[in-house]
Amino acid sequence: MTPLLETRGVWQRFGGLVANSDVSISVGRGEIVGLIGPNGAGKSTLFNLIAGVLPPTQGSIWFDGEDVTSMPAAERCQRGIGRTFQVVKSFETMTVIDNVIVGALVRNTVMREARRKAHEVLEFTGLAARANVLASDLVPAEKRRLEVARALATEPKLLLLDEVLTGLTPTEAQTGVALVRKVRDAGITVLMVEHVMEIVMPLVDRAIVLDLGKVLVEGKPTEIVRDPKVISAYLGDRHAVGA
Numbered sequence: 001m002t003p004l005l006e007t008r009g010v011w012q013r014f015g016g017l018v019a020n021s022d023v024s025i026s027v028g029r030g031e032i033v034g035l036i037g038p039n040g041a042g043k044s045t046l047f048n049l050i051a052g053v054l055p056p057t058q059g060s061i062w063f064d065g066e067d068v069t070s071m072p073a074a075e076r077c078q079r080g081i082g083r084t085f086q087v088v089k090s091f092e093t094m095t096v097i098d099n100v101i102v103g104a105l106v107r108n109t110v111m112r113e114a115r116r117k118a119h120e121v122l123e124f125t126g127l128a129a130r131a132n133v134l135a136s137d138l139v140p141a142e143k144r145r146l147e148v149a150r151a152l153a154t155e156p157k158l159l160l161l162d163e164v165l166t167g168l169t170p171t172e173a174q175t176g177v178a179l180v181r182k183v184r185d186a187g188i189t190v191l192m193v194e195h196v197m198e199i200v201m202p203l204v205d206r207a208i209v210l211d212l213g214k215v216l217v218e219g220k221p222t223e224i225v226r227d228p229k230v231i232s233a234y235l236g237d238r239h240a241v242g243a
Ligand SMILES: Nc1ncnc2c1ncn2[C@@H]1O[C@H](COP(=O)(O)OP(=O)(O)OP(=O)(O)O)[C@@H](O)[C@H]1O
Pocket: 014, 017, 018, 019, 037, 038, 039, 040, 041, 042, 043, 044, 045, 046
Protein backbone atom coordinates (compact mmCIF):
# COMPACT_ATOMS: atom_id res chain seq x y z
CA MET A 1 0.00 0.00 0.00
CA THR A 2 1.34 3.49 -0.80
CA PRO A 3 2.26 5.58 2.25
CA LEU A 4 -0.26 8.20 3.30
CA LEU A 5 2.41 10.90 3.17
CA GLU A 6 5.72 11.12 1.35
CA THR A 7 8.22 13.89 0.87
CA ARG A 8 10.58 13.21 -2.01
CA GLY A 9 13.92 15.01 -2.08
CA VAL A 10 12.52 18.15 -0.49
CA TRP A 11 14.69 21.25 -0.14
CA GLN A 12 13.81 24.56 1.44
CA ARG A 13 16.18 27.48 1.17
CA PHE A 14 15.68 30.87 2.81
CA GLY A 15 18.21 33.01 0.96
CA GLY A 16 21.55 31.39 1.75
CA LEU A 17 20.15 29.31 4.61
CA VAL A 18 19.21 25.69 3.89
CA ALA A 19 16.39 24.77 6.31
CA ASN A 20 15.55 21.41 4.66
CA SER A 21 18.10 19.54 2.59
CA ASP A 22 17.01 16.60 0.42
CA VAL A 23 14.42 15.38 2.93
CA SER A 24 12.66 12.16 1.93
CA ILE A 25 10.34 10.74 4.57
CA SER A 26 7.20 8.65 4.51
CA VAL A 27 4.37 8.10 6.94
CA GLY A 28 2.25 4.95 6.67
CA ARG A 29 -1.49 4.80 7.26
CA GLY A 30 -2.32 4.37 10.96
CA GLU A 31 1.16 5.23 12.22
CA ILE A 32 2.17 7.68 14.93
CA VAL A 33 5.47 9.13 13.73
CA GLY A 34 7.61 11.53 15.74
CA LEU A 35 9.66 14.20 13.99
CA ILE A 36 12.40 15.20 16.39
CA GLY A 37 15.70 17.03 16.35
CA PRO A 38 17.58 19.89 18.00
CA ASN A 39 16.50 23.54 17.73
CA GLY A 40 16.74 24.85 14.18
CA ALA A 41 16.89 21.32 12.68
CA GLY A 42 14.15 22.21 10.18
CA LYS A 43 11.15 20.45 11.74
CA SER A 44 8.70 23.37 11.58
CA THR A 45 9.84 24.18 8.06
CA LEU A 46 9.09 20.61 6.94
CA PHE A 47 5.69 20.82 8.64
CA ASN A 48 4.94 24.02 6.77
CA LEU A 49 5.93 22.41 3.48
CA ILE A 50 3.67 19.42 4.16
CA ALA A 51 0.74 21.62 5.22
CA GLY A 52 1.22 23.87 2.19
CA VAL A 53 2.12 27.09 4.00
CA LEU A 54 4.97 27.51 1.52
CA PRO A 55 6.10 25.58 -1.55
CA PRO A 56 9.42 23.69 -1.34
CA THR A 57 12.35 25.18 -3.24
CA GLN A 58 12.82 21.73 -4.78
CA GLY A 59 11.31 18.25 -4.46
CA SER A 60 7.74 17.01 -4.16
CA ILE A 61 5.15 16.16 -1.54
CA TRP A 62 2.72 13.30 -2.01
CA PHE A 63 -0.42 12.76 0.01
CA ASP A 64 -2.78 9.82 -0.37
CA GLY A 65 -1.25 8.91 -3.74
CA GLU A 66 -1.46 12.43 -5.14
CA ASP A 67 1.22 15.04 -5.83
CA VAL A 68 0.17 18.00 -3.66
CA THR A 69 3.38 20.01 -4.04
CA SER A 70 1.74 23.01 -5.67
CA MET A 71 -1.61 22.70 -3.88
CA PRO A 72 -2.54 25.58 -1.51
CA ALA A 73 -2.96 24.87 2.23
CA ALA A 74 -6.77 25.09 2.16
CA GLU A 75 -6.98 22.50 -0.58
CA ARG A 76 -4.61 20.17 1.28
CA CYS A 77 -6.85 20.54 4.32
CA GLN A 78 -9.79 19.50 2.11
CA ARG A 79 -7.76 16.46 1.00
CA GLY A 80 -7.26 15.48 4.66
CA ILE A 81 -4.18 17.19 6.07
CA GLY A 82 -5.04 18.81 9.43
CA ARG A 83 -2.54 20.69 11.55
CA THR A 84 -1.93 22.51 14.79
CA PHE A 85 0.46 25.43 15.16
CA GLN A 86 3.49 25.75 17.45
CA VAL A 87 2.28 29.18 18.46
CA VAL A 88 -1.34 28.65 19.43
CA LYS A 89 -3.53 30.36 16.85
CA SER A 90 -6.97 30.07 18.40
CA PHE A 91 -9.32 32.99 17.94
CA GLU A 92 -9.09 34.37 21.46
CA THR A 93 -12.23 36.49 21.36
CA MET A 94 -14.38 33.58 20.21
CA THR A 95 -15.82 30.81 22.37
CA VAL A 96 -14.29 27.35 22.36
CA ILE A 97 -17.22 25.89 20.38
CA ASP A 98 -17.05 28.67 17.78
CA ASN A 99 -13.32 28.04 17.33
CA VAL A 100 -14.04 24.39 16.61
CA ILE A 101 -16.95 25.26 14.30
CA VAL A 102 -14.43 27.18 12.15
CA GLY A 103 -12.63 23.87 11.63
CA ALA A 104 -15.84 21.91 11.08
CA LEU A 105 -16.99 24.34 8.36
CA VAL A 106 -14.21 22.97 6.14
CA ARG A 107 -16.36 19.90 5.57
CA ASN A 108 -19.85 20.95 6.66
CA THR A 109 -21.32 23.96 4.91
CA VAL A 110 -24.58 23.73 6.85
CA MET A 111 -24.07 25.49 10.20
CA ARG A 112 -26.23 23.02 12.16
CA GLU A 113 -24.05 20.14 10.92
CA ALA A 114 -20.83 22.05 11.67
CA ARG A 115 -22.07 22.73 15.21
CA ARG A 116 -22.97 19.06 15.71
CA LYS A 117 -19.51 18.01 14.51
CA ALA A 118 -17.86 20.59 16.77
CA HIS A 119 -19.74 19.24 19.82
CA GLU A 120 -18.69 15.71 18.92
CA VAL A 121 -15.03 16.80 18.70
CA LEU A 122 -15.23 18.67 22.01
CA GLU A 123 -16.53 15.48 23.66
CA PHE A 124 -13.71 13.51 22.03
CA THR A 125 -11.02 15.93 23.22
CA GLY A 126 -12.43 16.37 26.73
CA LEU A 127 -13.32 20.03 26.24
CA ALA A 128 -17.11 19.71 26.24
CA ALA A 129 -17.50 21.40 29.63
CA ARG A 130 -15.56 24.43 28.29
CA ALA A 131 -17.62 24.84 25.08
CA ASN A 132 -19.03 28.24 25.93
CA VAL A 133 -16.05 29.97 27.53
CA LEU A 134 -13.84 32.33 25.56
CA ALA A 135 -10.69 30.75 24.14
CA SER A 136 -8.72 33.49 25.96
CA ASP A 137 -9.98 32.10 29.30
CA LEU A 138 -8.53 28.63 28.75
CA VAL A 139 -5.40 27.54 30.60
CA PRO A 140 -2.41 26.75 28.32
CA ALA A 141 -2.99 22.97 28.32
CA GLU A 142 -6.63 23.51 27.29
CA LYS A 143 -5.52 25.88 24.52
CA ARG A 144 -3.32 23.13 23.12
CA ARG A 145 -6.27 20.75 23.22
CA LEU A 146 -8.41 23.35 21.48
CA GLU A 147 -5.81 23.49 18.69
CA VAL A 148 -6.09 19.72 18.35
CA ALA A 149 -9.90 19.92 18.45
CA ARG A 150 -9.97 22.54 15.69
CA ALA A 151 -7.72 20.42 13.51
CA LEU A 152 -9.79 17.28 14.21
CA ALA A 153 -12.97 19.11 13.26
CA THR A 154 -11.62 19.33 9.71
CA GLU A 155 -11.84 15.48 9.69
CA PRO A 156 -8.22 14.85 8.69
CA LYS A 157 -6.68 11.60 7.50
CA LEU A 158 -3.32 12.94 8.68
CA LEU A 159 -2.97 15.09 11.77
CA LEU A 160 0.18 17.21 12.05
CA LEU A 161 0.86 18.08 15.67
CA ASP A 162 3.41 20.83 16.25
CA GLU A 163 4.74 20.65 19.82
CA VAL A 164 1.35 20.10 21.45
CA LEU A 165 2.95 18.37 24.45
CA THR A 166 5.74 20.90 25.01
CA GLY A 167 5.58 23.10 28.10
CA LEU A 168 2.93 21.03 29.86
CA THR A 169 3.10 19.60 33.38
CA PRO A 170 3.77 15.83 33.47
CA THR A 171 0.10 15.13 34.25
CA GLU A 172 -1.12 17.39 31.43
CA ALA A 173 1.38 15.79 29.07
CA GLN A 174 0.09 12.31 29.94
CA THR A 175 -3.46 13.47 29.20
CA GLY A 176 -2.14 14.75 25.86
CA VAL A 177 -0.45 11.41 25.15
CA ALA A 178 -3.72 9.59 25.84
CA LEU A 179 -5.50 11.93 23.42
CA VAL A 180 -2.95 11.28 20.65
CA ARG A 181 -3.43 7.52 21.11
CA LYS A 182 -7.20 7.99 20.98
CA VAL A 183 -6.83 9.97 17.74
CA ARG A 184 -4.84 7.14 16.17
CA ASP A 185 -7.33 4.56 17.45
CA ALA A 186 -10.00 6.57 15.63
CA GLY A 187 -8.12 5.80 12.39
CA ILE A 188 -6.22 9.06 12.00
CA THR A 189 -2.50 8.97 11.14
CA VAL A 190 -0.32 11.26 13.26
CA LEU A 191 2.94 13.06 12.49
CA MET A 192 4.15 15.00 15.51
CA VAL A 193 7.01 17.38 16.21
CA GLU A 194 8.07 17.20 19.84
CA HIS A 195 10.99 18.20 22.01
CA VAL A 196 10.29 16.18 25.13
CA MET A 197 11.90 12.83 24.27
CA GLU A 198 10.73 11.02 27.42
CA ILE A 199 7.13 11.72 26.50
CA VAL A 200 7.25 11.27 22.76
CA MET A 201 9.41 8.14 22.53
CA PRO A 202 7.02 5.76 24.33
CA LEU A 203 4.17 7.15 22.22
CA VAL A 204 5.44 6.92 18.65
CA ASP A 205 5.75 3.83 16.42
CA ARG A 206 8.67 5.39 14.58
CA ALA A 207 10.83 8.47 14.96
CA ILE A 208 12.54 10.52 12.27
CA VAL A 209 15.43 12.65 13.48
CA LEU A 210 16.29 15.83 11.59
CA ASP A 211 19.56 17.61 12.14
CA LEU A 212 20.89 20.61 10.22
CA GLY A 213 17.98 20.26 7.80
CA LYS A 214 18.71 16.63 6.88
CA VAL A 215 17.28 13.28 7.96
CA LEU A 216 19.92 12.03 10.39
CA VAL A 217 18.35 8.70 11.20
CA GLU A 218 14.92 7.04 11.46
CA GLY A 219 13.67 3.96 13.21
CA LYS A 220 11.99 2.54 16.27
CA PRO A 221 12.21 4.76 19.36
CA THR A 222 14.25 2.17 21.25
CA GLU A 223 16.89 2.22 18.49
CA ILE A 224 16.83 6.01 18.09
CA VAL A 225 17.55 6.84 21.72
CA ARG A 226 20.66 4.63 21.65
CA ASP A 227 21.96 5.85 18.28
CA PRO A 228 25.33 7.61 18.70
CA LYS A 229 24.52 10.05 15.86
CA VAL A 230 21.36 11.15 17.67
CA ILE A 231 23.10 11.50 21.01
CA SER A 232 25.84 13.51 19.34
CA ALA A 233 23.37 15.81 17.56
CA TYR A 234 21.53 16.54 20.80
CA LEU A 235 24.68 17.00 22.85
CA GLY A 236 26.35 19.04 20.12
CA ASP A 237 29.40 16.74 20.05
CA ARG A 238 29.32 15.98 16.31
CA HIS A 239 32.98 15.06 16.02
CA ALA A 240 32.66 12.14 18.44
CA VAL A 241 30.95 9.99 15.80
CA GLY A 242 32.65 11.56 12.80
CA ALA A 243 29.35 12.95 11.49
N1 LIG B 1 10.75 32.10 7.11
C1 LIG B 1 12.04 31.93 7.37
N2 LIG B 1 12.98 32.76 6.87
C2 LIG B 1 14.30 32.59 7.12
N3 LIG B 1 14.80 31.57 7.85
C3 LIG B 1 13.91 30.69 8.37
C4 LIG B 1 12.50 30.82 8.17
N4 LIG B 1 11.88 29.79 8.81
C5 LIG B 1 12.86 29.08 9.40
N5 LIG B 1 14.07 29.60 9.13
C6 LIG B 1 15.37 29.07 9.56
O1 LIG B 1 15.42 27.73 9.12
C7 LIG B 1 16.08 26.91 10.10
C8 LIG B 1 15.16 25.79 10.53
O2 LIG B 1 14.13 26.35 11.32
P1 LIG B 1 12.88 25.51 11.84
O3 LIG B 1 12.00 26.46 12.59
O4 LIG B 1 12.27 24.76 10.72
O5 LIG B 1 13.59 24.51 12.83
P2 LIG B 1 12.93 23.65 14.01
O6 LIG B 1 13.61 22.33 13.96
O7 LIG B 1 11.46 23.66 13.90
O8 LIG B 1 13.41 24.46 15.29
P3 LIG B 1 12.68 24.59 16.74
O9 LIG B 1 12.80 23.26 17.38
O10 LIG B 1 13.55 25.62 17.42
O11 LIG B 1 11.27 25.04 16.51
C9 LIG B 1 16.49 27.85 11.24
O12 LIG B 1 17.82 28.24 11.06
C10 LIG B 1 15.54 29.02 11.07
O13 LIG B 1 16.11 30.20 11.58
